[in-house]
Amino acid sequence: MISSALNSWFVANARDLPWRRDGFGAWGILVSEFMLQQTPVNRVIPRLEEWLTRWPTPASLAAVPPSEAVRAWSSLGYPRRALWLHAAAVQITQLHDGVVPSDLNDLLALTGIGDYTARAVAAFAYGHRHPVVDTNTRRVIARAIAGVGEPSPPSRGRDLDAMGALLPQSAQEAALFNAAIMELGAVVCTSRRPHCAVCPIRDDCAWRAADYPEYTGTRKTVQKKFAGSDRQVRGLIMAELRSTHRSVTDADIATLWSDAAQLRRALASLVADGLAIPADDGYTLPT
DNA sequence: AAACCGTGGTT
C-alpha cells in the first residue's frame, strides 16, 4: 500500500509552502495553481503573496482591468495565464457570487482551468475525493507501479484510472495522497537524478525491482529552442508593454528586435491573444 | 493531437 507509506512520509516531510498553510482558502489555492502551471515553486511564492495581498478575493481582482493582472504577473511567464486568471475571477464573481466553485464541471468551465487545476482545487481547497494527476504524479506512477523510467505521453483516461486505483477511500486520506505523490515526484522521484536512497517507497518500487531499466517508449516532444524564437520576441514586447502606462509605439517596438518580419508576427499574435491592444499611437495592455 | 505559449535555474 504505497498510499499509507507516502502519506506518513508526507506528513513528516512536506515542504512548508504557502498554499499548504491552514485556512489558506480556495481563492489562494486557485491563484497558486494558475501560477504553478509550468512555473517553478520558488519563482511563484513571492508573486503569489503580492497578488493575494492586493486581491484577497475574486471580486477584488475582477474589479480592476486585466492590464493590472498582467503587470502583477510580472515575469512569471506565459502571460496569457494572467489574462485567464482575471477572466476566471470575473466569471466567479458573476456566476458564483464571488465564491470559488467546488464542483469539477463548474471549475472546468472557468477560463484557463483544465483537468489538473480543476481537480487540484476541488481536492486541496475543498477536500473532495478526486484523482489529481500532474507531471510529478505521472512520473512516480510510471516508475513505482509500471516499472519504467519515464511516463508515456499523457492520456487523460489512463492517467486518471491509474491514480484512481491508488487513491485511498476516505476523502481526507485521498486529498493527502494526491499532495504526497506530487511532493515525492517534486523532491525525491525527480526527472533527472531521482534520490532513490531516501525514497519512502523504494522497497515497493517496480522500477528499482527491475534494476532501473532504460526508458524505451515514446519520448516527449522536445521543447523548441527559446533563443531567437517567436516566444522570446513576444516576451520582449510584453516586457515593454508592462514597463509603462502609456502606449508603446511602433518605433519603440522596432528597437526590441532586429528582424522586422518576426517582430510583426509576434505582435500580431499578441493582439490575437488579447495581450496587446492597438491604440491610436501604438499598443497598450488590455484595459 | 501536435504545436504553441515565457522565463530562468540546473546539469
Place this chain on the structure above:
DNA sequence: TAACCAAGGTT
C-alpha cells in the same frame, strides 16, 4: 554550453 525541465491549457 546547449539541452533539459518546470503543480498545464488551449487550439
